[in-house]
């Protein structure tokens with residue numbers, strides 16, 4: 001059980017560590033992408049805007065001349081003749097001087113094959129001051145070309161007579177950014193994998209001192225309770241001797257002290273036995289000896305044992321069990337289990353309360369239900385009460401003797417039989433503990 005607890009904690013620590021690394025790497029990759037791509041493109045943006053200014057200064061007059069020459073006789077003959085275009089394949093920058101009616105008057109290009117696409121993109125576009133557009137052109141062969149476009153209109157007497165468009169091919173830069181990001185993603189995935197291993201290793205290391213301390217504590221509990229058993233039983237037999245010989249001679253006060261001592265001794269013996277039992281169950285030193293036995297006599301005997309305390313609170317017992325109900329399991333352990341549940345049902349019951357014990361059998365299991373009309377258990381604590389040393393709401397449990405061991409032993413016994421134990425409870429109304437113990441298929445007893 002404790003191994004499971006350590007494994008769970010280790011798993012949680014690893015998960016936490018890995019999630020932190022994942023968040024870190026994702027943010028790192030995202031920030032790198034944003035920073036690198038904006039650094040790269042901001043330079044290109046400056047270039048394409050500067051070029052727009054430059055070409056504007058240089059070719060504004062060309063556009064004015066052309067306009068003055070053509071405005072009288074709208075000569076469209078030059079359309080389609082791009083003999084004024086320069087060709088510089090080594091440059092990434094290009095420009096076109098385009099008249100109002102869409103005619104290319106001058107230009108410098110590096111990839112005539114996409115000229116038509118570019119013209120389509122800028123057709124009708126009237127760039128504002130320093131405006132930059134980012135465009136992607138898909139080529140027939142699946143490749144794509146990324147461009148930054150800018151431009152500057154030329155005016156004469158407040159009418160636009162044409163525009164000078166500039167652009168830059170940033171395909172290579174975009175490609176570099178993409179490669180960089182893919183590489184970062186691959187590295188991140190590798191690091192996430194490594195961080196799982198590292199996290200698992202580190203949390204294992206962190207668990208070692210805890211596990212050691214826990215182990216020492218268990219050993220101490222085991223040794224101490226073992227050592228205390230002998231003096232306690234000597235104490236017990238001495239008290240019995242005194243009681244047998246001297247009881248009549250004791251005065252009223254001494255009798256009271258004597259009875260208190262007996263009570264305290266009983267409590268201590270129970271605690272020590274419980275602790276020793278837990279220590280042995282941790283060391284897997286408890287073996288079950290299963291047999292068939294009749295349940296009703298066992299329950300009657302346990303009720304008799306609980307009666308003195310129950311009568312103080314005027315608690316009634318009700319049973320619902322067939323006389324011949326037999327059950328297969330470790331008799332001693334099952335007696336211990338039912339006693340723990342009955343003892344709690346008495347302890348946490350109210351004045352004039354009731355305790356009901358019902359046993360029934362279906363094809364595969366025996367179900368033992370013990371319900372009380374006591375103080376109940378808050379919902380949020382119901383899952384915790386089976387944990388070792390857990391006591392629900394100390395302020396109200398303190399009134400009752402106990403140390404939070406009982407239900408953890410009960411759970412151990414049920415688990416060892418391959419069964420289940422669960423609780424249904426409403427605060428102030430009562431609690432019902434339901435134990436289900438699997439029975440052999442060829443079971444006998446209990447059937448009529």
Ligand code: ADP
Nearest residue numbers: 344348376385391392397402403404405406407
């Ligand atoms: P202990 O009774 O010694 O404190 P247990 O392990 O038997 O320890 O029970 C754990 C806690 O569960 C108790 O402290 C009590 O708060 C709660 N509990 C157990 N049984 C009942 C019950 N029948 N009614 C109300 N509370 C209960």
